Amino acid sequence: MRGAREAGLTIFGNRFSLWIAFVLVHLWLGYENLHGPGFPFGDVTGPYKTWTDQVLVAHYWVGIDGPFVYPILAIFPMLASHLLGAANYGSTWLCMIMLLNAVGLAALSGWGARPRNLGAAWWWLLFLMVLGPIAVGRIDSVTIPFAIIGMLLLLKHPVAAAIVLTVATWIKVWPAALLAAIVIASKHRVTTVTWAAITSAAIIAIALTYGSGANIFSFISQQAGRGLQIEAPISTPWMWAALLRVPDTFVYFDEGILTYQVSGRGATTVSMLMTPVLAIAALGTSALGVLAYRRKTTVTELLPVLSLALVTCLIAFNKVGSPQFIMWLSVPVIFGIVTLGRGFRTPAILVLVIAALTQILYPINYYSYLTLNPLLVVVVTVRNIMLFVLFGWTIRALLRFVRPAGHPESPDDEQPSQVHSPSSWPLNDAEHDRLREHP
Numbered sequence: 001m002r003g004a005r006e007a008g009l010t011i012f013g014n015r016f017s018l019w020i021a022f023v024l025v026h027l028w029l030g031y032e033n034l035h036g037p038g039f040p041f042g043d044v045t046g047p048y049k050t051w052t053d054q055v056l057v058a059h060y061w062v063g064i065d066g067p068f069v070y071p072i073l074a075i076f077p078m079l080a081s082h083l084l085g086a087a088n089y090g091s092t093w094l095c096m097i098m099l100l101n102a103v104g105l106a107a108l109s110g111w112g113a114r115p116r117n118l119g120a121a122w123w124w125l126l127f128l129m130v131l132g133p134i135a136v137g138r139i140d141s142v143t144i145p146f147a148i149i150g151m152l153l154l155l156k157h158p159v160a161a162a163i164v165l166t167v168a169t170w171i172k173v174w175p176a177a178l179l180a181a182i183v184i185a186s187k188h189r190v191t192t193v194t195w196a197a198i199t200s201a202a203i204i205a206i207a208l209t210y211g212s213g214a215n216i217f218s219f220i221s222q223q224a225g226r227g228l229q230i231e232a233p234i235s236t237p238w239m240w241a242a243l244l245r246v247p248d249t250f251v252y253f254d255e256g257i258l259t260y261q262v263s264g265r266g267a268t269t270v271s272m273l274m275t276p277v278l279a280i281a282a283l284g285t286s287a288l289g290v291l292a293y294r295r296k297t298t299v300t301e302l303l304p305v306l307s308l309a310l311v312t313c314l315i316a317f318n319k320v321g322s323p324q325f326i327m328w329l330s331v332p333v334i335f336g337i338v339t340l341g342r343g344f345r346t347p348a349i350l351v352l353v354i355a356a357l358t359q360i361l362y363p364i365n366y367y368s369y370l371t372l373n374p375l376l377v378v379v380v381t382v383r384n385i386m387l388f389v390l391f392g393w394t395i396r397a398l399l400r401f402v403r404p405a406g407h408p409e410s411p412d413d414e415q416p417s418q419v420h421s422p423s424s425w426p427l428n429d430a431e432h433d434r435l436r437e438h439p
Helices: 004-013 017-037 041-060 072-080 086-109 115-131 142-154 160-167 176-184 191-207 213-224 233-243 267-294 299-316 321-363 366-370 375-401 427-436
Strands: 250-254 259-263
Touching: 004 267, 017 086, 017 115, 017 375, 041 072, 041 086, 072 086, 072 191, 086 115, 086 142, 115 321, 142 160, 142 176, 142 191, 142 321, 160 176, 160 233, 176 191, 176 299, 233 250, 233 267, 233 375, 259 267, 267 299, 267 375, 299 321, 299 375, 321 366, 321 375, 366 375
Parallel strands: none
Antiparallel strands: 250 259
């Protein structure tokens, strides 16, 4: 037993082993995208390549000359995949994601990083494997290493953190939840808001100079008009209704937004209501974060939990439920492992299970879900319930921070000496002490 433990420490505490595993995981994910079952690479070799072909051939820029479903900076990583020619578009995309993830892994586990950082790095590789090919096959994949680096930069380099996270937000909107959590939980809120505004203003100004007009904000209107996507948690009752052959309830393909949605009695009304419901849920979660901050909860306690709460909120209350959304959860979990260690074991496990269930859905059995296979409807139902279980864990943790009497318990009921120490962050001792005293 002792020998096995020592062997495990030798392997998992070794950066060389970590990088070998990193390469193997990405080679497997690349193979699955290019040659695996289903059609996991469809967005990359389909819409992404089409949009970039329009730029290179017709000089038509989505987001400038016409509306774009994503924020304006998303087109640039798509264009970068043309560097080795149109025939190698997919392979170049995979190489680009692997390079970006390598930068994120280096920032997370570089020399001088503490054991928890290595633990977070191994967890990330396991998450990528469990989530499957979609983990590197969507525009969201570009934002993950940006977000990891931005969160790690926060204390020492808050300006750089704000810029990096804002750039990520202009690729895909979800990192805005991390920025919001920083504004609530960190003393760097003024710096974060200021540099996020400056960075955004610069991006908008450049786009307007090239004639974008209102198209720079078209990603907002493009999303607002969507129906209930079949994978979204809110769509689950209609999927069961369709399975049980309730009249006028069915799955259809939306040609405009290129997603499968569900139609049925009340679906249109609920679709319209979900945007304000999401806003209310996010505001309520943020309010709990503000109360926790006012109770003098330290940033290492509050920021990981609040980040995960807001990101989970964006998924659980969203009428869009694309499988790639699950990869967003990896960033606050990585940050939580780095800062809270074993105090973040429950969400770390929950997110791995959610990711595994998501891979069972997509790409392995997506067609079966479209055709209302009962087993797949059960799998997605369980996955969606677990998203709310995860959200409930974060809300429970925030409520503990808000309790007026005494110091709040740790999220997973460990002793403060085990959980609350930020010693695994790559900071010097003076910074650790200052951080523990006040956020």
